[in-house]
Amino acid sequence: MKAYWNQEMETMPEEELKALQLAKLQETVEWVYDRVPFYRKAMEDRGVRPGDIKSLADIALLPFTVKTDLRDNYPFGLCAVPKDQVVQIHASSGTTGKPVTGPYTEQDLANWAECMARNLWAAGIRPGDVVQNAYGYGLFTGGLGLHQGARRISAAVVPASSGMTERQITLMKDFGTKALFCTPSYALTIAEKARELGVDLRNLPLSVGVFGAEPWSEEMKREIESRMGLVAHEVYGLTEMGGPGVAFSCSGNISGLHINEDHYIAEVVDPLTLEPLPLGEVGELVFTSIQRRAMPLLRYRTRDITRLVRKKCSCGRTFLVMEKVLGRDDDMMIISGVNVFPSQVESILLDIKEVEPQYVIIIKKQGHLDRLHVDVEASKSVYEKGPEKVAMVEKDISSKIKGIIGISVSVRLVPPKTLMRSEGKAQRVRDTRMSRDH
Structure with a gap:
């Protein structure tokens, strides 16, 4: 069985890859200049x-694109093809303002499936596997991004969608x-429900997870792997770039994600000055899509904070590596x-064994200062030991946060299964500074 989905592209020598990128960039810049009034004026x-x-x-030399540009040109102001060439339309799940629209041509969908196929193949998924x-x-x-990637490699897809957790198991x-x-x-959430039902997921054929759509730490990765008995892989993308499949993890020795460089040019810029930063420095991630036709974007500011590195990976892929996103600026x-x-x-x-991986960070105004409060679920055994044990763990957590991050945090342990569970993107931060209830 082949080691790569697309060996020619995924292991292309750096100089050849850069030559390909330049040709595609020049083609894309001319494409949007001729067809998108917004970009012609910006240039x-x-x-x-x-x-x-x-x-x-x-x-x-090229202008940046930001999310408000997409909302200001909603729904098709940045579309570079006639509407009769648009065959599918997606949109962001934003809760404020107009959504971000993502139109696709047939070729855009084929390219998206190609990028996702590379991601899933690198995770060890093969034809006939049930996903x-x-x-x-x-x-x-x-949902549809992962679906079409799995179909491209001839895996058997169970389109369960999110929710109905017991049925998932x-x-x-x-x-x-x-x-x-x-x-x-x-x-x-699935792992917790399985434990409630007395189902040990580690005894099932389940061996691979492909997770994304929200930031997650290495500690959460290890927690998921331990509870589910699988190897967790990451998929990275964004609606503005066409969805998941922009970058993906592998089983090699690097800590980070390979960027599909034949489809995307990545930069890191200083978030304040917007000046490009050299490889290895932390800054804001910026992408230019160089093979999209319906809505290619120039220098889109993702607001994600990371660093880019060019290093040899034992998997053999030569694509640029983006380290795990630290967060959004x-x-x-x-x-x-x-x-x-x-x-x-x-x-x-x-890293604290006395608590469950369910928490919410609350930002409050205390006088003229901002203060951080953390609610985290105690494990059942800790909570049953009473207030004295709970207070001891709260103090321990607060002390660890102070020692590592350098700020004082008020920590409250709450009973197990108190905090809301997520079936999609978890809401981990609640800012009460503008509300009366704080």
Whole structure:
């Protein structure tokens, strides 16, 4: 059985890959300049023409695209093809303002399936394997993105969608599911329900998980693997770039995700100055899609904070590596002058055996200062030992957060199964500073 889904692309020498990227970038810039008034004006405002892009470094001449640009041009203002060439439309699941629209041509869908096939093949999924897709189907790109990737490699898809957790477990047992697709927080919800039902997922054929759509720490990864008896892989993407499949994990020795560089050019920029940063420095991740036709975006600011590295992976793939996303710069909390990401708090909580991996971070206003409070579920054994034990664990957690992150946090242990469970993206942070109830 072949080691790669597309060996030619996934192991292409760096110089050949860069030459391919430049040709596709030049083609894409000309494509949007000719067909999308928004980009023509944005480029002309910067004094840039398609012919000015002579090297990959010249990408810095191009304008950035931000989420408000997509909302301001809702629904099809950034579409580069006639409507009769659009065969599928997705949209973001945002709760404020207009959604972000993602139109696709037939070729866009084929490219999306190709990128997802690489992801799933790298996770060890093969033709005939039973895969259970517990991402939501519909406008959200996750469900159909994973579905068509699995179909491309001829896996047998169980389109369970999200929710009905007890049925998910029944399907795993009855159908002999090998791989589970869902958000990492929903994987924990499934694992918890299985334990309640007396089902040991580690005794089932389930051996692979492909998780994404929300930030998750290495500690959560290990927790999921331990509870479910599988190897957890990551899928990364965003509606603005066409959905999941932008980057993916492998079984090699790198810590991070391979970017499908023949489809996306990645940059990291300083979030404040927007100046490009060299490889290895932490900053905001920016993508340019170079093979999309319906809605290619130039230099889209993801708001995700990470670093890019070019290093040899034992899997043999030569694609650029993005390290695990630290968080989003618009999710970053500044508490007592310290920058804090929710993932940092999660990493500490999941290392503490007395609590469950269910928590919520609450930002409150205390006088003129912002304060951080954490509610986390105690394990049943701890809670049953009474208030003295609970107080001891709360103090221990608060002390660990202070020692590692450098801020004082109020910690409250709550009874098991108190906090809301997630069937999709978990809401881990609640900001009460603008509400009366704080």
